[in-house]
Amino acid sequence: MAMPVYNFGAGNPDPGSFPSQALAEATARVLEGAGETLVTYPDPKGHPPLREIAAERFKKNNGIDLPVDSIALTTGSMQAISLVCQAFLHPGDSIVTEEFSYSGSINCFRKFGVRMIGIPVDDEGMNVDALEEALKDLARRGEPLPKFIYTIATNQNPTGTMMPVSRREKLLSLAQSYGIPIVDDDCYADLLFGEPAPTSFYALDPDSVIYIGSFSKIMGPGMRLGFFAAKEETLAQVLYWKIDGGTNNFAAYVTAEYLKDHLWDHVREINGIVKGKLDTVVQQLDAQPDAFLGHSNPKGGLFIWVKLPEDVDPVRVLELATERNIRYGTGKAFDSQGRDVKYLRLAFGYASHRDFEEGLPLLADCVREARAITLEARV
Template identity: 30%
Template sequence: MHLLKPFSFSKRFPETEVIGSAFAGNNDNLIPLSFGFPAPESLPVDKMTVATEAAMKTQGRQALAYSGGSGPKNIVNWIKERSKLREIIASEEKIMVTAGSSQAIDLITRTLTDPGDEIWVEAPTFFGALKTFRLAETKLVSFPIDEDGLRVDLVEQELITRVNKGLPLPKLMYVIPNYQNPGGVNLSLARKRRLAELAYEYNFFIIEDDAYVELSFDGTFSPAIYSFGPERVVYLSTFSKIIAPGLRLGWAIGLPQIIEKMKILKVDGLTSVYVQEVTKNLLKQMDMDEQISYLNSIYLPRKNAMVSAIKQYFGEEVSFHEPNGGFFLWLTFPTHIDTSEFLDAAMIAGVSYIAGKHFFLENEGFHHMRLCFTFCKEDIIHEAIKRLADTYYDHVNSIQVIEEVN
């Protein structure tokens, strides 16, 4: 028998806590409010079956080859046309199809930064992006959000301070402008325009991660940041929230020079040409506006059910911004509360959530939590919030007992 010698893993791995509750599956009674998942019944299984059969019958041998059939070109054309709704005008050489928008974030980061460069982010922000930035060995600086999104005024103040003191400027600014994950807020039009102006003035790039833009409950949209700064913005979106996350199809729109460099770093070659062929066929039989309307007809009542249950069971104990779209509610508890301290108890009670600390850089956000309202039906959501409130108040009471004993 061989004696194994010790070895070391790459130093690239950051010391990031695993977010176990999000995907815990060992409790059959668990109601998952942690999942950032679409409603299971919204997944177009029947249409996907037809689209898959058509892919094999019409483009089978090509779709199964490296370069694919007509799917990739058709998907790019669809993205080009759909982007016009955000006032984005993009030619084919500015568009890249990726394996989900998360791959696009990774490719942009590795294209535009070196280890030690700064990336500025919102606080809170998507923890998956934070992991990507840390793996790229960049330095992170965060700026708060409010009801109108990123505090662009504070970003501007910091840029001015950096210039005056001769300090490094950011290479990238990462922003989720619509129904922000996790905050649920939208970046105002004035702030979008000003942020783009700052990107030109201080020569940094903006990653505009627009995964939730289609899910507007009242059907209203504002122009993308990209429309104000196409030479300094890389725009991202995805099919994950509007068709199915299992497709793993997203896209990036940016300067041709950036897209070319991203393609060099994309060592897996073209994003699954077979999946693009199937998706092309699916889009042919699907009216996207009807699809979005259908999704929102599911998600709006679920959001309302969660809001109602929170008000019923938590009262004034928590506060939150009520989003007009997207996937998430972001709860704020009293400042002395650490939501990670009763996460395990909530799991035992049969409900999961993601503690707020995961959406911040470090030692922040302890009194927040993210809840997803899209995955579960209304009655299940109501029961989940009841369980969560019971768990929370048990936790508060236990703290009070300990304080009285001490």
């Protein structure tokens, strides 16, 4: 019998929440006479009705309009991030990120040859006092300022923290006074388990912010639909590098057709599922306090950040876990400086309750074993 696989690695939604039946029906409606549209190239900014749904979500979360003309669809939010890099960065530039940030973004920034200034993260996200110091320090030394501040303020990846509005205001005011744009990666905007998220940067000042969103977290990354929004000039500057003939219209048509009637029901349904899984994860983590020293308390999103004992060897944990088919995100993958930090990231959207109940105690054993080896090695 094949060994079970415990996939706590990738930021995938719950497989059972994928609306297969409803999407098949939406597709059938869309494809009636679709030849006229699907044999032509997409609108350079992408299918307008899906951009309208992006605007509708933004308005519900932030209370203000996001003009449909300010939005452009992309192949997942990751394409938006890489296009922003193409438009803004040269090798040798620096940017600001959270000290721990999304591994995909970090890898992208590395490819563009930039230095990441990693600002410490606490329970309320990026520490803006530390950011202030870092910017002051650069100015004092006459060094070039960072080209943008990349932040995941809502349901931060990997730490699962939420930046309160007071910090957002201070971050924005710093960005404004130094003239540095904010790249706000708001991929997890819809995954909220209680309170609404604090107002986003873009709602506070559309001129200073490139807003990045995704449909991957409520639909599925296989649909590859994300977007970004910015003032006209910046939007054009980023779209200039979108040399792909447009974002998939088939997926956009079908997704828009489904979400126009189901957006909020669907969001409510998945949030219930994902919150339930988070509860199971937290229960399991708290039951093994010697292996899992502590963890963040996500108010949404898909990720929880887990502190390992100081004397553990994270490389050994990964080896042991891999042998047991347990997948998770290493601390190192999310460290902006590539250090082997003593954390790991668990994704709680995809795996089942049973996977967590079985797999997390096994993972705790891996941590204990990696600790014992470290201790032995010291003798």
